[in-house]
Amino acid sequence: MRAxxxxxxxxxxxLAxxxxxxxxVAWAGNSLAEPAAAAEQMPDGMRAWGAMAAAVAVGLGSLGAAIAVAVVGSAAMGAMSEKPExxxxxxxxxxxxxxxxxxxLIIAIMILGKF
Known part of the structure; x- marks a missing residue:
């Protein structure tokens, strides 16, 4: 129940x-359509927000994968102890x-590709 x-x-x-x-990304809008020209028009903190968004995507994706692997792995080991096949x-x-x-990781690469 707690899990x-x-x-x-x-x-x-x-989801949040x-x-x-x-x-x-929507706020950045069309100014990121062409990365070379958009680099000059980009606000000062936009690259920092992009890097932070990429880090959050990788971090939370890895955290979610760790929890999923822990739950699935323990259930799989229990099932394999009864039926090895x-x-x-x-x-x-x-x-x-x-x-x-x-x-x-793919989402982070897509985010960093905009900058």
Missing amino acids: KRLVASLTLFN ILFLVLGI LGGRALIFLGLAEGIAIYG
Whole structure:
């Protein structure tokens, strides 16, 4: 029960950060359409906000992946102790959980590509 509450609160926190990042990108608007020309027109703190948004995307993505791998890994080890033939399926689910961190990294690369 406590794990479900933690996952739900982290999901809401991640959605709030996502909307914050989307708001920053939308606020930047069309001035970031051409990165070479936009670098001169960019406000002073815009690069810092972009770097912070990329760091938050990677950090929270990695945190979410760590929690998912912990939950899925412990359940997979319990299932494999009873039925060893479930090892292949367990690896698939662990890979899906690890994909969350990769998604965060991709979003960070997309954010940093704007600057």
